[in-house]
Amino acid sequence: MAAISCRRHRRDSKSIHMLFSPQKMTPFTILCSFILLLFTVGQCFADDDHEMEEFLKREYSLTKPYQAVGPLSSSHWELMGDAMVTTEQVRLTPDMQSRQGAVWSRLPCHLNDWEMQVHFKIHGKGKKNLNGDGLAIWYTKERMQKGPVFGNKDNFTGLGVFVDTYPNEEKQIEAQKKRYTPSTQRIFPFVLAMVGNGTISYDHERDGRPTELGGCNAMVRNLKHDTFLFIRYVRRRLTVMIDIDGQHEWRDCLDLPGVRLPKGFYFGATAITGDLSDNHDIISLKLYQLTVLRSKQEEEDQEEEITIPSVDNMELLRLGQTEEGMSGLAIFFTVLFSMLGCIFLVVVGLLLYGHWNENRRKRFY
Template sequence: MPLKFRWTIAFLVVTLSRCFADDDHEMEEFLKREHSLSKPYQGVGSSSSSHWELMGDAMVTTDQVRLTPDMQSRQGAIWSRIPCHLTDWEMQVHFKIHGQGKKNLNGDGLAIWYTKERMQKGPVFGNKDNFTGLGVFVDTYPNEEKHIERIFPFVLAMVGNGSISYDHERDGRPTELGGCNAMVRNLKHDSFLFIRYVRRRLTVMIDIDGQHEWRDCLDLPGVRLPQGYYFGASAITGDLSDNHDIISMKLYQLTVLRSKKEEEEEEEDVITIPSVDNMELIRLGQSDEGMSGIAIFFTVLFSMVGCIFLIVIGLVVYSHWNENRRKRFY
């Protein structure tokens, strides 16, 4: 079979498969060019007619938007000028993180944003703290050394309501919605991040293995994000550094078929403040999952000892009871 024909078949399969969403709801997608960033980056600039605006140390080259160079104490960002009013959407980010630093001697990572605020410098991967909206972080440096079970780089998501702070010392664990490890540094092939928001369900996937296959990272229902926020990307370096590059950010409008009842419910329940349903349960589950191997070992060990102790006590009590019972018959 000719190579060109095989690629055509593969493209058709992928295209057809993406016409259907989860829960058997039919879905179509349309590229929104006014919210997308790609080569040759003609819509990037400081003029009012530009769709995207640079901030800090970010700069445009022919091949990428470099948020930070591989130099210390730099931060940069690129933000959309146009607010997004889509109900359901999907963002595909083509990015690259590379530098001269060896493992764990590089930092700090980049973030993809959908927030109420824009163009504000800060400590959270180059953006302001206490943000309002969604942040998806590609964290390349571990600040908390105690959690040895987490492998970095690590991708995680967070929803902020304007008063929740990102905890740097704990790598964002107290407020994260979930995540996955992703070895994205110094790859020879392309790396991609996939963020989908459909029917108040947030899905994050990655493609970093060069196999053109998405790998699950986060899938969470009950995420409430208002419309009219801005997309952006930012990065920061400190004593350690990396090149943080954005090759493209492509936003797709997703048209999902809804029943009349679902439409009426969504019209009545208008989202004004970002939030996550059952956030306390999510944190509790993460706390359980965050136990180290040693803690788990001792928990199991003491549980077994406790069970054995109770069994021995039970046997002794039963033995005494049985002996007294027999005496009553003599």
């Protein structure tokens, strides 16, 4: 597959070179080459998916009839707080005030590349913006510790993906009789991700904005169809997608390279309620091991031991967050299209100028 892919890409590159040769530079060939370039870039991303194979890891998965959940040492999952198991779900919190609950894996995960598919449900009697607070999916060094971050401890070490259902910052601004600017206003519920190194605090009052890696809005409350969250970590790239529309289609939420997560951390799910409440249910957590083809350079990089979670180029990431909801892939294509658009305009301008200059010379003969 990889060899075929390389040959195809070399053939496409040769076609692009021929289209861009000086003898064939016409507006039509420029447009064709532009389309071919976009197709080639799309194929590069598609090939990455074809190079992966996935295997369900049952020891890290939580599924019906939840026989592996309980206080026994032989169980793979352990409950905490107000969480309880029913025949249909693991209910992290009931629709009651001031509750928090969790379910944590007993086994540390030592996989290089993995994918977590979360089947969840958030529902309750509260109306829009009168519910809370949300749930979180974790891959962290610590486990079974209560706290204010969606039922887990603050200053955690690892990855947290949050489904935040209550706009704390928006309510504070409304109380101060101020208004959001259109560039900063969000629609809740909102899904966001954060990587902590044990010293970074989650800013609850600002809904985690100062430390988030990115996110998207997700209207997940009181839906009659199933809702899913997809978290993939492969080649040190973090991808988060959601399927909440009942169409069985994944929608991009976050795509970020340069995320460094150590091995040997624990998976978990937590939820919390305050003055407002909801039922927060986990129906399944399915973890897949990904087998990925790597280059020699990637194999060497993989051998580097990571002990502290981190994200490369956090300063550039902060600049990229000026536009809410844009993933790393969306930012890449925005920059790519902008550059190609500028090149296209310059080439067309040069061709038009050359045509005009040639016609002007002809008038003197």
